Amino acid sequence: MRTTRALALTAGALALGHGLPALTSLGPVRPLLAPKLSGPGDPGHVALTFDDGPDPASTPLFLEELAKTGTKATFFLLGQMLEKAPWLGRDLVDAGHEVAVHGWAHRPLLIRGPRATLDDVTRAKDLIASVTGQEPAYYRPPYGVLNSAALYAARRNGLRPVLWTHWGQDWTAKATPDSVLRTVTRGSLAGATLLLHDSDCTSAPQAWRSTLGALPRVLERCAEQGLKVGPLREHGLR
Template sequence: MKATRALALTAGALAVGHSLPALTSLGPLRPLLAPRLSGPGDPGHVALTFDDGPDPASTPLFLAELAKTGTKATFFLLGRMLQRTPELGRELVDAGHEVAVHGWEHRPLLIRSPRATRDDVARARDLVASITGQQPRWYRPPYGVLSASALYAAKENGLTPVLWTHWGQDWTASATPESVLRTLTRAPLAGGTVLLHDSDCTSAPQSWRATLGALPRLLELCAARGLEVGPLRDHGI
């Protein structure tokens, strides 16, 4: 009985340790638990980031919109999406954008084993580097939920985890350009890291259209406020 109880306590402690970093996914707690994880940076700069691509149905439209103002961004790529369209990953880098790692599969890390998590991160990181020729610096976990294994895997692969300070809730079926912009600007943008999506592969079908519609308005707003918009590499973190 004692041995069984000890094993149960050990298993419980390991489970808690594995899931404890997930608390940083809670916006109000993140500044207290890990103030740098959200990506606060230069107060005169806004880091523009996109998740879940590259997607041939939508990413080229985002590239075209960004090119109108010469704006650069950081794209957190999924390995399985990059594997399907490697030429689009190279196009991102050729256009001057920064590429980063979002994992291979967009699956919750809390239900994945440490080995599966390490393989997911390493496989995605290696593919991003080999296809684009750019060594990724950043890692963002699926759903913004970290685990102890994910933190270890990121460190092992030379990646810095970063989440966001602002999001547009642009993955929902009800999202509109107006709702995305309104959600993004509930708090001052200065020094923030913005999360948007250039693909609907894990979101409501066609939800990226709301994001694309909000993008020029977001860039205009930042310009009017004297804020430079760019990738994480220029954000001072």
């Protein structure tokens, strides 16, 4: 009986250790548990990041909009999406943007094992590097949910995990340009890392249109506050 109980306690402890980092996906908790993970940076700078691309239906329109102001951003790419549109990955880098790893497939890591997680991150990183010629430096897990396996996979691949301080909640069918602007600019933007999406591959159909509609006003709001907008590589991550 004691052996069975000990094994049960050990299994429970291992499961807790595996999933405990996922608590950092909770916005109010993250600053307390892992203040650096959100991506706070230079108080005079805002890091602009996009997830889930590259998408031929939408990413080129974001590139056009960013080019109007010469703004550079960090794009967290999915391996599955890049495999379908490798030229878009090259277009991102040629335009001066930064590419980073969002994984191969947008699947919750808590339901995947360590080997599958390592494979997911490694495959995505290797494809991004080979297609774009740029070695990724950052990793953001699907849904912002980390676990011990994801942290190990990131370390093995020389990637720094970065989540966000502000998001636009731009993936829902109810999102509008006004709601995205209002949500992503809530609170102080000084040193913020913004999360937006340039693809609807895991969002409501056409949700990216609300993001694209809000983008010029997001940049204007930052400029009004005297903040420079750019990629994570220029953010002075703490």
